[in-house]
Amino acid sequence: MYLLNRNVVSARELAERFEVSVRTIVRDMETLSIAGIPVSSSTGASGGYEILDTFKLNKQITTMEDYLFIITALKGMCSAYDNKKINTTLEKLLTAGHYKDEEQRVFIDFGVVSEGKNIPGFVREIEEAIHNKSIVEFDYTDSTGQKSHRAVEPLALNYRWYAWYLLAYCTCKNDYRLFKLNRLNDLIVTDKPINYEHGNVPELLEKQWSNDTRRYIPMKLLCKAEARVPVMEYMKGKIVEERENGDFVMDTYVIENERIWFSMLLGLGDSVEVLEPREIIDKIKEKTLQIQNLYRD
DSSP states (O other), X not given: OTTTTSSOBOHHHHHHHHTSOHHHHHHHHHHHHHTTOOEEEEOSTTOEEEEOTTOOGGGSSOOHHHHHHHHHHHHHHHTTOOOHHHHHHHXXXXXXXXXXXXXXXXXXXXXXXXXXXXXXXXXXXXXXHHHHTEEXXXXXXXXXXXXEEEEEEXXXXXXXXXXXXXXXXXXXXXXXXXXXXXXXXXXXXXXXXXXXXXXXXXXXXXXXXXXXXXXXXXXXXEEOGGGHHHHHHHTOOEEEEEOTTSOEEEEEEEETTOHHHHHHHHXXXXXXXXXXXXXXXXXXXXXXXXXXXHTOO
């Protein structure tokens, strides 16, 4: 990629750019030639290596549409993930693909994943700890409000379900756990090293998600016509009955102790009525009574 974006590059410049020896660069050029890439070398003060004009990226299987997909994804990632290496990768592709801003038609912004002012800092610190194989400690509050102090071996960061999660081996529980970053406090990257090799991290991550122990509660809602858009957008259920006046009945599932769906129901007010289960109805009654008491003159 570096050679394709330039004319003639000296072996010393390549060695400095990629932080290797000149001898390594010579071997790499031989490897590229063996792989079928036409690398030409010249001697003298202005000599060096170059790739012949007959070989360009547009001669390969990568098309402009491919570049647009990759660049769109990288731009979206840059909007949420503060990492200089990603910006460097983006710059390389912008140059190599002869990309023009006016050609982009899909724009993705994941800025919402920052969640709070402390989350980007947590992501950077944990990423560094993962790279350096250092144990981290923090105070953690789970979904039920229980607080504990944890010392963990960080393995991976994962953005899923509108939030950042940390996959780690918890030394307190002697098992792998997922920790939601917005429930962390007083994060400390220690100088204690991780000595254990944990194996295939992607497989460990998916195993944790598949071992979801959260309780899912089936819920039936009677929704007024004017609430159709927000209910369909946020509750993500299935309409099981349509009424002549535009009202409808929806079946959905919610996660116990998660606040988003409960806040949404309260915010929709009398536009949505919970028909079942009884435990959700009682919970709403209790909460609305608490709110009334709070604002009572």
